[in-house]
Amino acid sequence: MSDINNINWFPGHMKKTRELIQENLKLVDAAVELLDARIPASSRNPVIGELVKNKIRVVVLNKADLADQEQTRAWAEKLRAEGSRVLIMNAESGEGTAALKSLLTRLKEEKNEGSVRNKPLRLMIVGIPNVGKSSLINRLTGSKSAKTGNKPGVTRGKQWLSLGEGIMLLDTPGILWPKFEDQETAKKLAFCGAIRDEIMDLPTLGMELIGLLSERAPELLKARYRLEAIEETPLLTMEAIAVKRGFIMAGKRIDYDRTARTVIDEFRAGTIGRISLE
Ligand SMILES: Nc1nc2c(ncn2[C@@H]2O[C@H](COP(=O)(O)OP(=O)(O)OP(=O)(O)O)[C@@H](O)[C@H]2O)c(=O)[nH]1
Ligand SMILES: [Mg+2]
Incomplete structure (x- = not known):
């Protein structure tokens, strides 16, 4: 960037x-x-x-x-x-x-x-x-x-x-400067790489993206991360992705940073599929 x-x-x-x-x-x-x-x-x-x-x-x-x-x-x-x-x-x-x-x-x-x-x-x-x-x-x-x-x-x-x-x-x-009208807009701009993704902490941003992708493109998300289902909450889906990818640290702790980074980068690159966020 x-x-x-x-x-x-x-x-x-x-x-x-x-x-x-x-x-x-x-x-x-x-x-x-x-x-x-x-x-x-x-x-x-x-x-x-x-x-x-x-x-x-x-x-x-x-x-x-x-x-x-x-x-x-x-x-x-x-x-x-x-x-x-x-x-x-x-x-x-x-x-x-x-x-x-x-x-x-x-x-x-x-x-x-x-x-x-x-x-x-x-x-x-x-x-x-x-x-x-x-x-x-x-x-x-x-x-x-x-x-x-x-x-x-x-x-x-x-x-x-x-x-x-x-x-x-x-x-x-x-x-031109991007819109900062509301948090939803700012998040979408961050997901697409138009503004720095430090608008919120990385795991939260990743979880928010997973939440949006769960609504906009559940089948693509499931296929990419070999998920059986979209879970009840974005956090649970994020954890399921981490498990599938083996993003687990010592003590069986989930590596939320790595999971977030991966999903954000793969979304930006189009690896998850062709997805419109609005
Ligand atoms: N997949 C895809 N990537 C694109 C497309 N257009 C540009 N990119 C990529 O998006 C990134 C930004 O492209 P730039 O052309 O540098 O964008 P810019 O508007 O000049 O960016 P700034 O100079 O930072 O304002 C680069 O990695 C490009 O390769 C496109 O149509 N499809
Ligand atoms: Mg330029």
Whole structure:
């Protein structure tokens, strides 16, 4: 996980971030907002709507390879109904990159409709930490990551990456602060690696995840840890997982830390299966 996860998003920091992103948004026509497909609501920045209200808005449901396909499709429908252009992606493998590029080309054509000059479409990527912004930039630009260099006057010192066909990408994504609205949101963000998992002690966080997975994907949880059943409580299920995995310490004490770490890491990696948390 990168350093940005260690930022404390105190109000002053949020204000600075907001101002910086607003400055950068002045330079672009379109904002590509990355959401984590496993938690599309929780991974949305609370003020993003306000920030990008006068821009062409593209929503990318990223990490779709880790999310339940039907849930992701339903989320895409819902977001489209709200007026966004929506794409489903895996920025790590590159799946969906071609569709995004052709959408951007269409948006550029729309922008130039009825105009003699063929103006470039300028865009920036925004999203909360760890959602895949850098991966998407790399996917869009290819391994070359060819910088087009400063163009004084036009870009006011910003670095632009050319995606071809008159599409220009601001090379620095806007890192948005995540929601801290309630404990449920914070937990989901932690499960998905968007905020530090020290929001609560590791065994508790692991137990909370096991509780949520017991509701959202009981069959996948059972299959992964060879459980006969989901137990009465998350704690009992956690202990059953520990026993199955042999996470037992001297004196037959259950290693809750190791069990929590394992389930959290395996959930994040998609090893338990494709699971949407909302
Ligand atoms: N499985 C999966 N992993 C992804 C996907 N996109 C990105 N990742 C992984 O998620 C992690 C974070 O990706 P980054 O591209 O660094 O995310 P970022 O938004 O730039 O993160 P910050 O710079 O910390 O804000 C990396 O380990 C990526 O390989 C995806 O679609 N699927
Ligand atoms: Mg990054």
